[in-house]
Amino acid sequence: MARPPKSGKPLVAERRYNAQAEQRAKPAPKKRASRKKAAPRKRGLVGWILFPFTWALRLILRLTWKLGVVVALLIGAGVLYFASQMPPIEAIVDARTKGSVTLLDRDGAVFAWRGDQFGGMVTADSVSRYLHDAVVATEDKRFYGHFGISPRGIASAVRINLSEGRGPLSGNGGSTITQQVAKLLCLGVPYDAATWKTEAAYEDDCRRTTIWRKVKEAIYSMGMEVAYSKEDILTIYFNRAYLGAGSRGFEAAANRYFGKSSADVNPAESAMLAGLLKAPTSYAPTNNMQRAVDRANIVLGLMEDQGYITPEQARDARARPAQLSQAAQARAGGYFADWVMEQGPDFFTRDTTEDVVIRTTLDQRIQTAAETALTSIFETKLKPSSKAQAAVIVMSADGAVRGMVGGRDVRASGVFNRATQARRQPGSAFKPFIYATALDLGFSPNDMIDDAPLTINVPGSGPWVPENYDRKFKGPITLTQALYESRNIPAILLSEEVGRDLVRTVAQKFGIESDLAAGPALALGVSESTLLEMSGAFAGILNGGSAVQPYGLIDLRLKGETEPLMDNIGTGLQERVIQQSAARELTYMMSQVVARGTGTRAQIPGWELAGKSGTTNSARDAWFIGFNADYVIGVWMGYDDNSPMTGVTGGGLPAEIWQATMSHVVTGETPKPLPMDIPGPSTTGGVLEDTGIVADGQIMDVLNNILGGLGN
Structure with missing residues (x-):
């Protein structure tokens, strides 16, 4: 039996068969399960007790990270703000509001200084490498590894302060070199005579320690790290640090103590200069040389430990410690210098805003003769308990004063001068x-x-x-x-x-x-x-x-100038x-x-x-x-309170002081x-x-x- 011809539509039986097959093949749709709420977990007694604490902790954690983000943004904004305000370093290496006076003797040698000396700008690269390394080793060995502040150093300082019974911010500060520079710059606040009566008051205010000031100092320091290189920060430090005896900056200090540039100081001298940073007055070699040497030896040990100098260099520096220059050692003519300062106008002496050089009539050999003679007579002819005073003047026939001692303390300055002020x-x-x-x-x-x-x-x-x-x-x-x-x-x-x-x-x-x-x-x-x-x-x-x-001032000129102003x-x-x-x-x-x-x-x-x-x-x-x-020498002796002396006449001890002085002259x-x-x-x-x-x-x-x- 022949197959029926194919047509475009399937037979009814086929359609029925296929539909049933598809129906059997297609799975029945699943009924959507209804979601039932989980029954609350029973906390139990402990859970209820801890519940307030855990809830508060979760809240704190949620708030902390948000607050941290806000604080970080504020700190970052502060750092960027301060960084944008930083001036060129050339503008801030010398912030003195007053100048200085350098006094020269009749031969042109320096014998005294008045006011804060600034020896001229130096850079971290121009100073002696020994000095550069001594400062870093002593003040901030992690200087090249931090971003302006050292949390590790701060934590260590707080621990030391608390262990010694002080407040956490009293005593050791854990300050980096950058933070020290920030303090020297007074966190960017310039001196204002209307706010502070003196520079000393301004600097004291800048050194005040409070929580807010420490925070601002930290942010300012990080701003410096953004604006300046490490060597730039060191350059500011080398020029702004106070180093005792009226020296502002290491160039002035090297000249003041050693009679040389900061570029030429050796390891022993560098260590002594760096040691001054801890306490400039206490460790000044002109005040106590042994104390200065002891401090320098500590600095040498730090330099050796950190690999800046060899053990042989350290031993050599300890064996041959730094020595003061002849002018610094003599500290001659303090009374004379005070008197000469009175001979010029105040705007070029006591109140000068310029650096001034005064050439004088002082003869340091004669000055030493007068000092030696007076000291010798008092040590050998008077009782140690004696309160008697004396004064000596040595003068040329034309009135040029060659030497002056205004009291028994021959090295004093800035005190009552019995040679010029006592009327007797x-x-x-x-x-x-x-x-x-x-x-x-x-x-x-x-x-x-x-x-x-x-x-x-x-x-x-x-x-x-x-x-x-x-x-x-x-x-x-x-x-x-x-x-x-x-x-x-x-x-x-x-x-x-x-x-x-x-x-x-x-x-x-x-x-x-x-x-x-x-x-x-x-x-x-x-x-x-x-x-x-x-x-x-x-x-x-x-x-x-x-x-x-009588005169002591020969001429007065501005530093660096050749023509005198008077x-x-x-x-x-x-x-x-x-x-x-x-x-x-x-x-x-x-x-x-x-x-x-x-x-x-x-x-x-x-x-x-x-x-x-x-x-x-x-x-x-x-x-x-x-x-x-050639010379007139005058000697006076007596008590400051005008009380009588016993057994003293002008032909006695004063004549002996005169004879001893003239013999040296x-x-x-x-x-x-x-x-x-x-x-x-x-x-x-x-x-x-x-x-x-x-x-x-x-x-x-x-x-x-x-x-x-x-x-x-």
């Missing part, structure tokens, strides 16, 4: 001006004068009866003898004869600027004066009768006061004071010397002022004759006697007690 009675050291007046009027050193009892009626006071120092009278004697024996009666009689007003005028023209007594006691030196004035007046006698203006050249010699012949005769008379009078302790074998002693009532003041052919020199004339015969032919109104012997006890003991 000169006693018989005033008498040469009486004789200068008489000689200028035509008197001769060989003229006779009567050393006899004298009574003078003082208007408003009654009769005054002075006495000689030895309370004896010698009758007719020469003016020369009257001076070298320092007789009071002849001096008073001569002053009355030539006229007190004229004596006063001569003394003032010679440079005694103090108010001089109006009565007859003027002759006994009862008017106060300074050692500087008296020494300058004696220089006028030495130079032949012309007044001098000078005192030619200011020493002033107008003539007495004739040269009178000055030469007076010099002869004063030479006899040293040769056979009250000043014999001032003698130096082979040298012609002249001088005059002076002792006031009860030895409250003792003086010796004298000269050779003339060491190695050939003796020179004094500029003097030996007098001829007397020209008056008689004896100068009392021609005033004489009382009938009444003695005024009060005046006699005050003035009668003046002499010697």
Whole structure:
């Protein structure tokens, strides 16, 4: 049977069969299961107890990471802000608001500094490699590995502070070099005179430690790390760090202590400089050399441990520690430097905003001679408990001051200067001006004068009866003898004869600027004066009768400039006061004071010397002022409270200090004759006697007690 022809549609049976097959093959759709809520888990008693804590912990964790993100963003913003505000390092290496003064001696050598010194900008690459490594090894050995702060260092510092009973932020700070630089920059806050009265107050405020300030310091430090390279940060540190003795930066310190550049310091010197960072004043070698050496040895150990120097270099540096320069070691002329600073205008000295260089008249050899002499006499001739003070001035005949000591502490500065500020009675050291007046009027050193009892009626006071120092009278004697024996009666009689007003005028023209007594006691030196004035007046006698203006400043210029802004050249010699012949005769008379009078302790074998002693009532003041052919030396001794000394006269310890000073000054020199004339015969032919109104012997006890003991 033939198959039916195929068509496009399947047969009904096929369709039915296929549909059933498909129905059987297709799985029945699954019913969607309904979700049932899980029954709450039973916590139990422990669960309920812990529930508040676990809930709070989950809340804290959720908040912490969000807060951490916010804090990180704020810190990052702060770091970027500070980084954008950082100025070029050249603008911040020297932030002093005042300048400095460097003082040079007569030969051009530095002997003193005033104000904060800045030696000029140096870089981390230009300083000695030893110095570079010493600073890193000492202050921040992880400097090249951190990002401005060291959490490890901070944690260690907090642990040390707490273990030593301090607060966590007191004592050790764990600061990196970057943080120290941030403090030096006061976290970017500049000095404002309206806010801080002084730079010191500003720096103290910058060093205050609070939680907020430490946070700001950390952010500022990281900003520096973004803005500057590590070597840039070190460069700022090398220039801004304070290193004691007025030194700002390592260049100034290297010059101050060692007289060399920071590029040339060796391992021992580098270690000593780096050691100053811990405590600049305590470890300054000018204050305590042994302490500075001990600190330097610690720094050398750190450098060796960290591989910056070899063990052999460390041993060599310890065996040969750093030594101060000659100028730093001498610390000479502190009183002199203070006095010279007063001779220039304040805007170029005390208040200068520039770096100034002052050339002076100081001779460091002579200055050392004066310091050595005074110290030696006090150590050998006075009890250790003595409170007596002394002052010494050495001056050329033209008024140029070559040396000055203003007290027993010969290294002091910035203190009371007894050579220039103490106004004391000169006693018989005033008498040469009486004789200068008489000689200028035509008197001769060989003229006779009567050393006899004298009574003078003082208007408003009654009769005054002075006495000689030895309370004896010698009758007719020469003016020369009257001076070298320092007789009071002849001096008073001569002053009355030539006229007190004229004596006063001569003394003032010679440079005694103090108010001089109006009565007859003027002759006994009862008017106060300074050692500087008296020494300058004696220089006028030495130079032949012309007044001098004592001076120490030669010229003043800005650092780096060649032309001076001011000078005192030619200011020493002033107008003539007495004739040269009178000055030469007076010099002869004063030479006899040293040769056979009250000043014999001032003698130096082979040298012609002249001088005059002076002792006031009860030895409250003792003086010796004298000269050779080149220099005047003045010495004063006494108590600051003007109390009496025991057994001290001008011809005693002051003369010995004078002799010791002059001996050092003339060491190695050939003796020179004094500029003097030996007098001829007397020209008056008689004896100068009392021609005033004489009382009938009444003695005024009060005046006699005050003035009668003046002499010697």
